[in-house]
Amino acid sequence: MRIAVVGARLAGSYASLLLSQIGHEVFLFDGSTEKEKPCGGGVTSKALLRMPWFHENSVPHSEIRCMRMIAADGSMADLPLKHPMHIFSRAKLDSSLREASVRAGARFIPERTARCLQHRGVWLLSTAKGEYEADFLIGADGATSTVRACTIGRFAARDLSLAVGFYLPGAYHTDTVITVFQQEGFRGYLWSFPRVDHSSVGILRWLPETHSAELRGRVAGFIAEHYPEAGGEKRFYAARIPCLGRRSLIEQRVCGTNWALLGDAAGFADAITAEGIYFALRSAELLCDALRCSAPVSYESLWRQDFGAELEKAALWRDRFYAGHFLFRAFTRRAVQATRRSRTVQTLTDRLICGHCTYNELRMHLILKTPVILVEAILHWLRSQFTDPVIAQKL
Template sequence: MRLRVAIIGAGPAGSVLSAKLAVAGADVRLYDLHGGAWEKPCGGGVTAKALRQFDFLLDQGERFPRQAIQEIEIVSSGGRSVTFPLDDAPFCIFSRQNLNGLLLERATSAGADFIPRRVTGLRREVHTWRVEAGHDRWNADFVVGADGCTSFVRRTLGRRLPDADQAMCCGYYVPAAGVPRAVVAFPKRFTGYVWAFPRPDHISYGIINQCGEYPLPKLWEELDAFVRWHRQGELPRDRIRYAARVPMLRRSSWKTNRVVGTGWALIGDAAGFVDPITGEGIFYALHSADLLAQALVAEAPGSYEWRWRKAFEADLTEASRRLPKFYRGSMFGASVIDRVLQLSTVHGGVVNIMQQALAGDVDYVTLKGRILRSFVAPSAWRAPKLTARSVGYPQAA
């Protein structure tokens, strides 16, 4: 009998898993309350690393356009600005409607059955799951939660992420012609950052901050101040605001983060798979979907546990350990970001490492060693350096 798999959530993780399992011969139902592709609170950045590993993201560019980014401007809380070119490893920014549309179409073309309904009931029976979505009823052999940080599947299993392992993300979109430069700024005394990510026909402005650190009104103040600076004093009218939570796991939470059990598994944001420093989640959504697909096709669903831990647990755990120092720490009397930007103007090795990090190609476990080795390498000092400018940090009063 064909394996019957119910996947809750038709974002990148759920759609990629659906496509892979359908191709492998499983009977797949993909549930989502949206009737098709939809926009979502998200910067939409896809790193060069993700584009290399999942090159199907570059398919159908005419129908699902994206914005190629050739450079990223980083602004420190001290008002220092440095622009890093990404000529050798550009990344792309998708509207989530286009990204979700591309991946959902791949899933349905592969044979997955898309059910545009909210799952309202999930009950374990003897050897199956009873999945209820409105008037629709279905028995599944395996259930997958791919439904985000506040996952219904995760909550049903009694494994809700605590607030201390979450961040708040909010923002809005502004119509604008696409440009090949993204901007990321770091407010003072703030565990998170603000961004301007251009897409083909608009700019995504947003902010991410560790839950509980500041109230939501403060986040909107910081974001509005940044947008005024970025748009030279103009704050767009009729802004459609959004807000959502994303995972930001503490170091201690990774070891206890169980994401697979008898007849069920979690992937993507629902599993907590987001880089706690950068907020990067799309790569981990796709990667975890790929790993779970391998486990299910091999008829060894329990192997998903060691697969994801072997693939990226150490790196994300190290990111969680470094997070307080990265955002709140200091280096030689200045913020870490400010000092790194300063070093990029005198040391080409720092520039190279930053470019690799922005491309998603430097892991946190080896990062410190690579930085130290670059300082003793004569060629790194001779590598091209960048120019800093003072812009005055656009922080709310």
């Protein structure tokens, strides 16, 4: 079967690799592969353990063993990661997967797909240099997907977040990622991710509530305070990232008899953390399974059974996490405090990040272990009474 894949980033390249390996004729389109992807580039152990490709190929990366969380009031907590996260340059990671797909037999066409039309059961794709035909069309072209626009329509503004930031030369904290929560009700966070040869410092916020200039000012202020030596060498980036509400996730359909959407184009991103890499790769695997069985429409049930419930739960809890309260304080502030004061909370959060625990399981464990957490918090407070205040803040 002739398959056209629009978008040669992670989801598109991985799908092209898998589909070429099982004998399909794959055409992979993308006219902007040389651009660095505007995101952190973090791959959790959930993806590292599940996708054998990461073990079979050596791509330069930073290994992250600590996550520093900072609340709006400046309080912070360091979360040790028992299961390390890897941070990649997205340009290098994307190109490595794309080259692997070409070696497997895919044909890479470095052109932007301007239009996709269906005519008598065949897809007609137009680029600046020519036209192509395909029996099956895959959209892996991000939040502004051309394929999504011609199949189910573009995302509504309420289902998008805006990410802006800068690439900085050098790595300032090579084994630690930083997440900074903003003021109460700010649906999003600021991050600083160390990559191999540069750092990605950015911020995202639910699109209906923000503007690029306001977010850019926040990131610039953070860089000036924490990385003053970066100077004027930083490079700006901006992008839209899907952040679907629960109703949108439930109602949308991301495939048909001769088309399918992957990754960001399908809206597959965690509404709380904005993690999308795992879902991009996993959706490619699930679609390949569906096509291998000659049942493309089964892809819809496959992704819903595999990770759909987790995306729905994150969407349901997003507003509670960023705008809710717990014990008369912002929930994000209490989350940072609990992480700093309780090893049990640290362990459970680590398990959530690495994929060994779902949101529902996290909630259940937190409830069951509340007595232990309270004892740990009290002991931490007692120790802090006999410690220098500056040191106590770091405990």
